[in-house]
Amino acid sequence: MMGNWTDSRDGFARLGTEYTPDYRGYVINVRDEGEDWYVYAWDERNGVTAYLARAATENAAREILEIHAGIRRSGFLCEAWVSEEVGHCPEDATGVRWLDSERTGKRVRLLFCPAHSHIFSALTWDPISTYRDEWGIEPEASRIIGGRRGPVREGEPTWVVMVDHACQAPYVRSTLRRALAKTEPTWSDTDYVNAARSLVFKLPDHGPWYLTRVELHTIRIALERRRARYGRFTGPGNYEAHEVIAQRITWASEYAIRRRQQDLS
Structure with a gap:
C-alpha cells in the first residue's frame, strides 16, 4: 500500500515513512525566501534517494513525486x-x-x-x-506510428483506445444498441453483428479499451451511421467527448485495416 505525506513542515514534506516499504521520497524548498522546490525520489534498485526534478511550487513538486510513485495517474500511457x-x-x-x-x-x-x-x-x-x-x-x-497496440487476444492483435470522459462508454454502447435495434441491418457481416452484441455488454466504462479489428470496425460503422442520420454526434453527455472517442475509434480502425492488408500481402 502506498504511503501518505508525512513529516510535513514549512519547506519540506516526505511521501511515506522513511525506512519502511511505503517510503517514496521527499520534496524540499531550497530558498529562504520565495519558492524553488527540489523533488527527490527513492531509488529502490540502488538504495538511495536521488534527485528527480525541480518545481515552482509545493503542489507541483508533490504532483511530480506522486506520479513518479504511481499514486497519482498521469493520464498518459508509456509508449515503449x-x-x-x-x-x-x-x-x-x-x-x-x-x-x-x-x-x-x-x-x-x-x-x-x-x-x-x-x-x-x-x-x-x-x-x-x-x-x-x-x-x-x-x-x-x-500518435504512435501504426497505432498503440494492445495484447494479442485469441490470436488477434488488439489496438488501444483511450477513454477520458465518463460519457464516452455509454455513448458508444447506446449507439451499438440503436444499430442492433434497427430493422435495416447496419453491418453486412454476421461477425460485426456478433461483435456488436458482445460489446454492448462487455465494453467497460473506463479505458483503455483493447479492441480487435472487427470490434473497431463494428463501432466505427455504427458511429458513422448515427452521425450521418443526425448530422452530428448526438446523445447525453459532452458533445466534444463524443467527437474525440469517434475520432480515436476511426484512427485505430484504420491502423488495424492497414495491418490486416500487410498481413495478407
Missing part, C-alpha cells in the same frame, strides 16, 4: 514497445524523453514509465507534469 504478444507498455507514463530536431525544427518526445525511462537516455528527461505544464502534451497530435 514490448513485444508482438504484449503490444505497447500498458503502464502509466511518468516522464518524457525529448529533443528539438535541428533537421525538422520540430520537437520529438516519447512518454515512458519508470521501467522504460532508460530508453533513449541521451535525450532530455522531464517529469511528465513538468513537461505538460511547460509545453503541453496532446497525444492525438503525435
Whole structure:
C-alpha cells in the first residue's frame, strides 16, 4: 500500500515513512525566501534517494513525486514497445524523453514509465507534469506510428483506445444498441453483428479499451451511421467527448485495416 505525506513542515514534506516499504521520497524548498522546490525520489534498485526534478511550487513538486510513485495517474500511457504478444507498455507514463530536431525544427518526445525511462537516455528527461505544464502534451497530435497496440487476444492483435470522459462508454454502447435495434441491418457481416452484441455488454466504462479489428470496425460503422442520420454526434453527455472517442475509434480502425492488408500481402 502506498504511503501518505508525512513529516510535513514549512519547506519540506516526505511521501511515506522513511525506512519502511511505503517510503517514496521527499520534496524540499531550497530558498529562504520565495519558492524553488527540489523533488527527490527513492531509488529502490540502488538504495538511495536521488534527485528527480525541480518545481515552482509545493503542489507541483508533490504532483511530480506522486506520479513518479504511481499514486497519482498521469493520464498518459508509456509508449515503449514490448513485444508482438504484449503490444505497447500498458503502464502509466511518468516522464518524457525529448529533443528539438535541428533537421525538422520540430520537437520529438516519447512518454515512458519508470521501467522504460532508460530508453533513449541521451535525450532530455522531464517529469511528465513538468513537461505538460511547460509545453503541453496532446497525444492525438503525435500518435504512435501504426497505432498503440494492445495484447494479442485469441490470436488477434488488439489496438488501444483511450477513454477520458465518463460519457464516452455509454455513448458508444447506446449507439451499438440503436444499430442492433434497427430493422435495416447496419453491418453486412454476421461477425460485426456478433461483435456488436458482445460489446454492448462487455465494453467497460473506463479505458483503455483493447479492441480487435472487427470490434473497431463494428463501432466505427455504427458511429458513422448515427452521425450521418443526425448530422452530428448526438446523445447525453459532452458533445466534444463524443467527437474525440469517434475520432480515436476511426484512427485505430484504420491502423488495424492497414495491418490486416500487410498481413495478407
